[in-house]
Amino acid sequence: MPCWYYDKKELRETPSILDGISFETERRYRKEGARFIMECGTKMGLGHNTMATGVVYFHRFYMFHSFRSFPRYVTACCCLFFAGKVEETPKKCRDIIKTARGILNDNYFYSFGEDPKEEVMTLERILLQTIKFDLQVEHPYTFLLKYAKCFKGDQQKLQKMVQMAWNFVNDSLSTVVCLQWEPEIIAVALIHLASKLSKFTVQDWEGRQPQHQRWWDMFVSDVTMEILEDICHQVLDLYQSTQKETHQSSSPPQKPPSRAESPTAVKSTNSTVIMLSSVQQQQPPPVSGNGNLQEVNNIQSIKSLAGGVPVLSSGDAPSLPQGPTPPGQSHGYHLYHAPPPPPPPVVPNVPYPTSAWGVQQTLPPPPMPPSLPPGPSGFYSTGGRQQQQRY
Template identity: 75%
Template sequence: MPYWYYDRKDLQNTPSFRDGIPNDTENRYRKEGARFIIDTGSKMDLGYNTVATGVVYFHRFYMFHSFRTFPRYITACCCLFLAGKVEETPKKCKDIIKVAKSLLNEHKFSTFGEDPKEEVMTLERILLQTIKFDLQVEHPYGYLLKYAKCLKGDKTKLQKMVQMAWTFVNDSLCTTLCLQWEPEVIAVALMFLAGKLSKFEVVDWNGRTPKHTAWWDMFVEDITMELLEDICHQANVIADSMQYPGNASLR
């Protein structure tokens, strides 16, 4: 199976960067493409798993191709189209394009070409080859719920922490965290961040043994505070986005 995780050096030396696109610009394109998938999926009543799968395809695609060669919005549509089929929530290509047109201005939609449906269908073949037909994607959501069931403490505070962590997972789709760490690691880190911000301190958990110094030691080995803080720092950049309304669509 392909290995989909990259270090910082790889993320700074992408095809887009080698094509003359600065890292900051590429990160903005990634965020805009991911946000577009989320907004389109929300308008089409697609679930969070389908949307997240589409976003992961999108991020993986641009580790092999340049944004200069493949405009972000049509790629985003293609990723959502494929994710819908994979997650068994299929939507017709023409319907996705119709929603896309309603969300984009004329200039941005012009990148879809003369025959948008044909463009998406052609791009789907390139996407499948690029992600090496590795279609099944795991997300932090399931791990978040699994881990939360093991934690002890005030149920109201725990629920608040989980909701906050869920929001952070939604927002993390607009970053490259899914290209850096496995979903279970992201789930632990964003629960850790949510716990700090919501002032929910985990002091006990089901299945605790003397060798477990933290609750996550039961699930993931070798998570250091340095690693948690690195992920939290990247997530903190988007923490204030908790305020915008788009989050509710993925809950």
């Protein structure tokens, strides 16, 4: 079986980074793809295991391919579609694409091409070969519940702590910890983080032995505090970066971003953002949709910590190259027209029918080539280039 765990050096030498994408941009692309899978799966009523499996496929896929070669949202739809088959909760490809159309703006949805279903179905074969037919994926959810059942203490506080740890597991999918550590270790680390924030200290547990100094010694051996702190910091850094993106999206940009480096504005809906300073105060304040901090009176207020998935803003799409573009040509995302040439022939603008995803194109039909008499040997000349006429 292939090994899906990498060290930090390997994570800084991914195909995307070798292809010229910065480390920060690649992490942002991974986060956006993971959150898109979670939001799309939530709207379709899929279970947490199916969405988590799709996210793990997504992260593993881009350890072998670059974001420049495969658009992240097309890959995310393919991973969710394939994860539904593996977890026995299948959804039709056209339903996933329709849901994605309702989430993404026009600029991002144009990356699906003229036939989105064909794009996803073709990519599915590439995904299957990339993950080397290793379909089964374990997640920290199972181990989280298994460990929590052994804890002793106030059941109400224990339930709140487990809920917080569960939400941390959801957020960890937006990071690359699933490419670094086994799900058992991730579950231990996030229970440890949740116990610190909820002030629930695990002092006694079932099956405790004299050689067990800490509760996780009974389940996972040779796990140091450095490993647990590294996982916790990666999750907490995710909230800090989300906080910065929220404030940056509310302020006017200083200069137009480029297509490759333009940040995607994220609007928080039901999710909650934790600042690092609030961790020291043992009271994580949530951030509302407009970016204002709200007071937290009890631990129940962070029950929905990142339980919702941010919605991509339709007003902050990558900028496009300037200058005239011939009619019907595409610059990656937008289709737009060139200025009309002087005295053009009047061509009726016949609208094309609306597609299943609500995209209506109004480009005029391309003009037909002039009808020229056949030249010698069945060829006719157009501007010095010979083309064979089909009889």
